[in-house]
Amino acid sequence: MKEERRKKKVESGKWKVGGIFLLMLFTLIACATGEGVEPHEAWVRSAKQGEITAVYLILHNHTNVDDALIGVSTDVAEAAELHLSEVNNDVMTMAPQERIEIPTGGEVALESGGYHIMLIGLKKDLQIGDEITITLNFENYPDVTVTVPVKDSAEEHQSHP
Numbered sequence: 001m002k003e004e005r006r007k008k009k010v011e012s013g014k015w016k017v018g019g020i021f022l023l024m025l026f027t028l029i030a031c032a033t034g035e036g037v038e039p040h041e042a043w044v045r046s047a048k049q050g051e052i053t054a055v056y057l058i059l060h061n062h063t064n065v066d067d068a069l070i071g072v073s074t075d076v077a078e079a080a081e082l083h084l085s086e087v088n089n090d091v092m093t094m095a096p097q098e099r100i101e102i103p104t105g106g107e108v109a110l111e112s113g114g115y116h117i118m119l120i121g122l123k124k125d126l127q128i129g130d131e132i133t134i135t136l137n138f139e140n141y142p143d144v145t146v147t148v149p150v151k152d153s154a155e156e157h158q159s160h161p
């Protein structure tokens, strides 16, 4: 009896692992069938007209050459810059970057506390639920235009101006 129960537990555990594996496999397939330099999970933090804000996303390089993000343009801000956040002596600073490398077959995450796209001088309020359009310029791959939803996150506010 006890043996039986233990077996059942192991069986259900197997199914769980199997399910997670399948999910991972689907994610891999979804990514493997992507093309070019592909943006994933893009979002921009809500902000008011005249303020600055940041765009975050993951860039996956499906091409067979190393590439780099070298510029961004958008019509919702006066300027868009590539930045890297760094903490020095407990002070968060943001250093402009000329490029963000995206190695072939690899991906780079632009996320809070690291690389991000800074939008400077917003021409209008960005409210949760809005969408903006940005165009990414790469060293090799042709320009990619991305629709970016406006979101908010309480914890992001504390870690980034």
Ligand SMILES: [Cu+2]
Residues within 6 Å of the ligand: 054, 083, 084, 094, 116, 117, 118
């Ligand atoms: Cu910044």
